[in-house]
Amino acid sequence: MRRAVFYVVLALAAVAFLYPFLWMAATTFKSPAEVGGLSLIPDQPTLDNYRLMWARAPFGRALLNSLFVATTITFSVLVFGSAAAYALARLNFPGRGILNAVTIAVLLVPAQLTLIPTYTLIVQLGWVDSYAGLIAPFVFNATAILILRQFFMQVPRSLMDSARLDGMGELRILFTVFWPLAKAPLAMVGIFTFMGAWNEVLWPLLVVRDEQLMTLPQLLTVFSLGGGAGPRQLATKLAAAMVLVVPVVAAYIFLQRFFIESMASTGIKG
Amino acid sequence: MASVSFEHVRKDFGTATVVHDFDLHVANGEFVVLVGGSGCGKSTILRMLAGLEDITSGNVRIGEREVTHLPPRERDVAMVFQDYALYPHLTARENISLGLRLRKIPKAEIARRVQWAAELLELQPFLDRKPKKMSGGQRQRIAMGRAIVREPAVFLFDEPLSNLDAHLRGQMRHEIARLQRRVGTTTLYVTHDQVEAMTLADRLVVLEGGRIQQVGRPIDVYKAPANQFVAGFIGTPPMNFLDGQLERDKDELVFVSDALRFPLAAERRPHHAVDSNERVTLGVRPEDLTLTDTAGPATILGQLVLAEVLGATTHLHVEVGGRRLIAAIPSGPSPAAGAPISLSIDTRQLHFFASDGSSLLLGSNNS
Numbered sequence: 102m103r104r105a106v107f108y109v110v111l112a113l114a115a116v117a118f119l120y121p122f123l124w125m126a127a128t129t130f131k132s133p134a135e136v137g138g139l140s141l142i143p144d145q146p147t148l149d150n151y152r153l154m155w156a157r158a159p160f161g162r163a164l165l166n167s168l169f170v171a172t173t174i175t176f177s178v179l180v181f182g183s184a185a186a187y188a189l190a191r192l193n194f195p196g197r198g199i200l201n202a203v204t205i206a207v208l209l210v211p212a213q214l215t216l217i218p219t220y221t222l223i224v225q226l227g228w229v230d231s232y233a234g235l236i237a238p239f240v241f242n243a244t245a246i247l248i249l250r251q252f253f254m255q256v257p258r259s260l261m262d263s264a265r266l267d268g269m270g271e272l273r274i275l276f277t278v279f280w281p282l283a284k285a286p287l288a289m290v291g292i293f294t295f296m297g298a299w300n301e302v303l304w305p306l307l308v309v310r311d312e313q314l315m316t317l318p319q320l321l322t323v324f325s326l327g328g329g330a331g332p333r334q335l336a337t338k339l340a341a342a343m344v345l346v347v348p349v350v351a352a353y354i355f356l357q358r359f360f361i362e363s364m365a366s367t368g369i370k371g
Numbered sequence: 372m373a374s375v376s377f378e379h380v381r382k383d384f385g386t387a388t389v390v391h392d393f394d395l396h397v398a399n400g401e402f403v404v405l406v407g408g409s410g411c412g413k414s415t416i417l418r419m420l421a422g423l424e425d426i427t428s429g430n431v432r433i434g435e436r437e438v439t440h441l442p443p444r445e446r447d448v449a450m451v452f453q454d455y456a457l458y459p460h461l462t463a464r465e466n467i468s469l470g471l472r473l474r475k476i477p478k479a480e481i482a483r484r485v486q487w488a489a490e491l492l493e494l495q496p497f498l499d500r501k502p503k504k505m506s507g508g509q510r511q512r513i514a515m516g517r518a519i520v521r522e523p524a525v526f527l528f529d530e531p532l533s534n535l536d537a538h539l540r541g542q543m544r545h546e547i548a549r550l551q552r553r554v555g556t557t558t559l560y561v562t563h564d565q566v567e568a569m570t571l572a573d574r575l576v577v578l579e580g581g582r583i584q585q586v587g588r589p590i591d592v593y594k595a596p597a598n599q600f601v602a603g604f605i606g607t608p609p610m611n612f613l614d615g616q617l618e619r620d621k622d623e624l625v626f627v628s629d630a631l632r633f634p635l636a637a638e639r640r641p642h643h644a645v646d647s648n649e650r651v652t653l654g655v656r657p658e659d660l661t662l663t664d665t666a667g668p669a670t671i672l673g674q675l676v677l678a679e680v681l682g683a684t685t686h687l688h689v690e691v692g693g694r695r696l697i698a699a700i701p702s703g704p705s706p707a708a709g710a711p712i713s714l715s716i717d718t719r720q721l722h723f724f725a726s727d728g729s730s731l732l733l734g735s736n737n738s
Contacts, residue, residue, distance in 0.1 A: 259456035
């Protein structure tokens with residue numbers, strides 16, 4: 102009985118979360134007359150909204166821009182973040198304690214506070230309207246460093262010793278010994294970094310004005326607010342939103358499996 | 372293969388000195404065991420030889436080569452760790468061959484060596500398994516395989532058997548001994564286990580507080596411990612100690628304590644002059660105590676507290692004037708707990724230690 106109540110509550114919650122999303126997906130296939138309705142099944146399914154959206158703004162290009170920017174950021178956060186984490190966790194050098202403290206301190210500074218100085222810097226560097234301007238401020242991430250450092254500190258010392266005796270240098274130890282062990286934290290950091298970069302709107306709005314360089318969420322915002330979709334063309338705006346959301350949902354479904362698997366397989370002791 | 376020399380090696384961690392002026396020469400092909408309690412510096416010494424720990428001062432040589440400041444990979448040593456330290460994401464074969472691949476050894480040669488190690492250690496059945504799918508003993512064999520395929524100048528073992536159960540430990544001990552005899556590589560082996568120390572070592576190095584207490588063949592260390600620490604550390608159950616003093620009685624030297632008074636046998640007299648009334652500690656191995664009915668001079672009267680029957684041997688825990696002595700006697704009918712008991716001391720097997728712990732006999736008897 103209690104179990105039944107539990108499932109009912111879960112089902113209601115699921116509906117509450119899923120319905121708006123499904124409604125959005127459904128609406129993009131509806132004709133203008135149907136758009137306001139609560140139904141999830143269009144009477145006369147149409148792809149007009151997508152055609153319109155695609156014709157009015159360079160969403161294809163924006164999709165590629167977003168993929169490139171988010172992937173590059175994720176890759177550098179993982180590579181540089183794990184290198185920094187490895188050094189802070191496992192190498193002895195003067196000033197390590199201070200660097201650790203500084204890394205933690207960075208977390209305490211709200212992103213809004215550094216927005217203007219960072220923007221000024223990018224302007225000075227002449228990186229406005231460039232991929233460099235979109236990517237550079239995000240290639241290091243203190244949270245990623247701290248999460249990975251925490252994990253790296255737990256890798257048995259003998260494994261490092263053994264790798265050194267086998268003739269490995271520090272970078273090789275990091276990428277061939279620590280990375281395979283750290284699949285789960287790397288996946289987690291990777292997913293969150295990618296999501297963050299993919300959804301970022303504010304920063305691209307600041308540094309990019311060239312439509313050809315806009316990321317997907319940026320173009321979507323400009324498109325929706327700037328009237329690119331035309332008045333009351335809700336379905337077209339939502340079609341643009343779908344282009345933003347679908348890759349993430351697909352990636353999430355795919356990565357979640359990998360995420361759980363890698364969580365289960367990180368048992369170092371066996 | 373090569374000899375190993377430590378010359379005045381010292382190690383500080385911050386302000387604490389964990390290894391003091393360590394001097395040791397290990398001959399080519401020799402099996403030397405470093406033994407001591409935890410924190411005695413034995414693992415640190417091994418790690419300094421491997422290059423995993425900086426050396427505060429002093430020199431280390433492998434063969435003719437000074438290696439004090441070389442990184443681990445240039446020292447030509449291979450190490451087996453207590454927790455095996457296998458790469459969890461690689462198969463046994465990959466674990467064994469990785470060091471060779473990194474050294475750019477030709478593939479055919481790698482295959483030949485892996486094959487050789489696999490035969491020697493009977494690894495074939497699990498060469499393609501990952502460590503997670505192996506038992507502790509199998510993992511330890513893989514770790515040993517990884518060490519021998521490198522054909523290093525020196526093998527280092529850091530408590531390699533501590534994580535295994537008693538039965539497997541015995542078995543692996545024999546394998547290590549057999550392996551070292553087969554390949555004849557100079558070996559340094561760290562353990563806190565006396566059985567390993569006694570059975571494996573050509574020479575034993577007993578450490579305490581970062582200092583060498585004694586170096587010698589295991590049986591010599593057992594028979595003629597250099598000081599009270601070594602006497603108490605090597606041997607199970609440990610040596611019994613009784614405080615007393617030595618007195619001159621005409622031509623004889625007599626040991627006197629609350630419970631005892633007996634003249635010393637000529638061969639167990641301290642070889643250097645002992646002042647009359649000097650405080651000394653008498654050391655008696657449990658096996659040098661026997662049950663007796665006749666009261667003689669070297670007989671201790673006490674009360675049986677506990678009799679542990681181990682099979683062929685029984686350990687009698689006897690209370691004598693507030694002290695606990697242990698006698699190891701052949702099993703047989705033994706008195707009940709609480710019963711009065713007399714133990715006779717074999718006066719030809721005594722040890723005497725000065726108040727600073729040093730042996731008063733060393734040098735006079737090395738049999």
